[in-house]
Amino acid sequence: MAKLNIVKEGDPILRKKSRPITVVDERIRQLAADMLETMRAANGCGLAAVQVGKLRRIVVVEVEENKPFIMINPEIIRREGRQQETEGCLSLPGKWGVTDRPMTVTVRASGLDGKEYTVTGSGLTARAFCHEIDHLDGILFTDNAVRMLDPEEVEG
Numbered sequence: 001m002a003k004l005n006i007v008k009e010g011d012p013i014l015r016k017k018s019r020p021i022t023v024v025d026e027r028i029r030q031l032a033a034d035m036l037e038t039m040r041a042a043n044g045c046g047l048a049a050v051q052v053g054k055l056r057r058i059v060v061v062e063v064e065e066n067k068p069f070i071m072i073n074p075e076i077i078r079r080e081g082r083q084q085e086t087e088g089c090l091s092l093p094g095k096w097g098v099t100d101r102p103m104t105v106t107v108r109a110s111g112l113d114g115k116e117y118t119v120t121g122s123g124l125t126a127r128a129f130c131h132e133i134d135h136l137d138g139i140l141f142t143d144n145a146v147r148m149l150d151p152e153e154v155e156g
């Protein structure tokens with residue numbers, strides 16, 4: 001595994017649309033492993049491939065320790081409820097904002113075995129799913145934040 005560099009805000013790649021993955025091969029499995037390592041090293045709970053410079057539709061999300069979701073070509077197929085909570089992004093260090101997200105979402109994706117699965121998550125997990133999948137279409141959380149927080153608010 002290898003820790004990769006995280007692309008920061010201002011790099012135009014973050015605004016590009018990622019391409020679907022047609023075959024889950026060794027290169028994709030390696031990318032997923034590297035993304036997990038990179039996300040964990042940065043203390044993040046989600047990472048999209050575009051954030052390590054690869055325009056492919058794959059995200060990793062890990063809200064609960066050692067229970068990562070690897071999502072290839074993920075799609076939100078159901079949204080329920082609403083939440084407004086604080087969000088940040090490894091590509092936008094030091095920025096925090098309140099976003100308007102569904103409380104619960106169901107995602108359909110493929111795993112590293114190439115098989116399709118669905119998963120439903122609520123709260124932080126739902127926010128992370130939405131946030132990472134937005135990255136695949138060049139959307140950043142600041143685009144639809146209800147409001148951004150001042151640094152003093154974040155530090156409490």
Ligand code: NI
Pocket residue numbers: 088089090091131132135
């Ligand atoms: Ni992000």
